[in-house]
Amino acid sequence: MYPRKMPREIPDESFLQPEILCTEGIRQRYIRNWNRKENMAEKKEEKKIEKEEHQDKRIEQTGQVTLDENSKIGNIHLISIIGEIEGHENLSNNSKTTKYEHILPSLAAIEDSKDIQGVLVLLNTMGGDVEAGLAIAEMIASLSKPTVSLVLGGSHSIGVPIAVSTDYSYIVPTGTMVIHPVRMSGMVIGVPQTFDYFKLIQDRITGFVCGHCKIDKNTLEELMTETGILTKDVGTILVGEEAVKRGIIDEVGGIDKAIGKLHSMIQEE
Numbered sequence: 001m002y003p004r005k006m007p008r009e010i011p012d013e014s015f016l017q018p019e020i021l022c023t024e025g026i027r028q029r030y031i032r033n034w035n036r037k038e039n040m041a042e043k044k045e046e047k048k049i050e051k052e053e054h055q056d057k058r059i060e061q062t063g064q065v066t067l068d069e070n071s072k073i074g075n076i077h078l079i080s081i082i083g084e085i086e087g088h089e090n091l092s093n094n095s096k097t098t099k100y101e102h103i104l105p106s107l108a109a110i111e112d113s114k115d116i117q118g119v120l121v122l123l124n125t126m127g128g129d130v131e132a133g134l135a136i137a138e139m140i141a142s143l144s145k146p147t148v149s150l151v152l153g154g155s156h157s158i159g160v161p162i163a164v165s166t167d168y169s170y171i172v173p174t175g176t177m178v179i180h181p182v183r184m185s186g187m188v189i190g191v192p193q194t195f196d197y198f199k200l201i202q203d204r205i206t207g208f209v210c211g212h213c214k215i216d217k218n219t220l221e222e223l224m225t226e227t228g229i230l231t232k233d234v235g236t237i238l239v240g241e242e243a244v245k246r247g248i249i250d251e252v253g254g255i256d257k258a259i260g261k262l263h264s265m266i267q268e269e
Contacts (some may be wrong), residue, residue, distance in 0.1 A: 055175065074117035074266035076259065077101060077110050081121060081136070081155075081162055087129025097186030098125065100132040107139040117269070118262045119174040121149040121166055127157025130182065130201060134158070134208065137165040141212060146265035150248065151175040161205060164213040168261055170253040173240040177248065179223045214247030 059169055081103075083096030110116050121140065127133070140147055140162065147166035155163040155171075156178035163177070171177070182202045188194060190215070202224075210217050221247070223236040230237070243249040 033178040039254055056066065074263060075115055076118045076120050076266075077106075077116045078120045078122065081123045081125050081159065083124075085124055085128030085133045085136070085158060087132045092206070092263075095234060098128070098136075100129075100135055103136050104139055107143065110145065111143055116145070117266045118145055119143060119147045119166075120262055121147065121162065123149060123151045123155040123159055124153040124161055125155055125159040125162075127159050127178075130158050130205070132158075133162060134204065137161040137208060144269060146262055148257060148258050148262045148265070150253075151177065151243075154178070158205070160248065161208050161212075162164055164209055167265065168251075169213070169249045170251055170261075171240055171243050171249045171257050172254055173252055175240055175243075177238045177243050178229075178230075179220070179238065180233060181224050209248070216247075219246070 021038070037253055062143055079097050083098060086097040086099050107119075110119060119140070147168075149166040149169045150164050150165050151171040152175055154176040156176070157180065160179060163171075182198050182200070182205070206217050206220050206224075209215065210220060223238075225234055226236045227234055229235070237245060237246065241252055
């Protein structure tokens with residue numbers, strides 16, 4: 001009598017004896033099914049390896065990856081803002097930079113994608129170009145999908161607007177934020193119009209920051225012009241909880257809280 005149910009895995013050849021599988025046709029069909037399953041498993045493993053290689057290459061080139069291996073609803077796209085935010089000129093090869101020509105198209109693609117439901121922004125940046133930083137911040141703020149930021153080592157200078165551009169923001173306990181007035185490199189013409197231009201740029205930054213967090217403009221400008229904290233500069237350093245108390249960041253937390261918050265926001269959507 002034939003067994004009612006074939007085993008899921010083929011054991012040794014002793015299973016294929018005539019007293020169990022009486023006909024050659026049954027034996028061949030069983031082997032074909034087994035080989036088909038083996039081929040499907042191999043193809044699945046090849047796709048997994050190919051996907052991992054693609055992710056590694058993408059992280060190396062752009063610092064971005066899609067987090068889609070979780071069991072929860074919604075895929076998260078991770079964007080890292082690291083090093084110096086590059087402007088319209090390329091920085092030296094020795095510098096770690098964030099290129100706006102990588103970030104802006106990615107954000108546009110995220111907004112248009114049906115497969116991505118949220119964005120996580122990791123920040124460890126010294127700041128950089130004002131125009132590029134504000135462009136990235138405005139793009140993140142205008143996304144219709146839930147966004148969360150996490151300040152790690154630091155988010156200084158023009159990194160502050162990017163940190164507050166998301167729907168919710170976190171900072172680790174040892175994370176820092178340096179707030180200072182606008183700076184300009186290169187030739188500066190000593191006329192009143194130059195200082196008016198400086199003020200215009202600074203108003204753009206303070207207006208954006210105050211519009212996306214709880215701090216008011218007067219307090220922010222006081223932090224910018226503080227003279228008793230930085231020995232060789234003007235400005236303020238905020239560490240972890242202090243950034244939350246000042247109303248710039250929403251909460252102290254790490255990657256677990258950031259991803260958990262983003263998943264809860266996606267479910268609410």
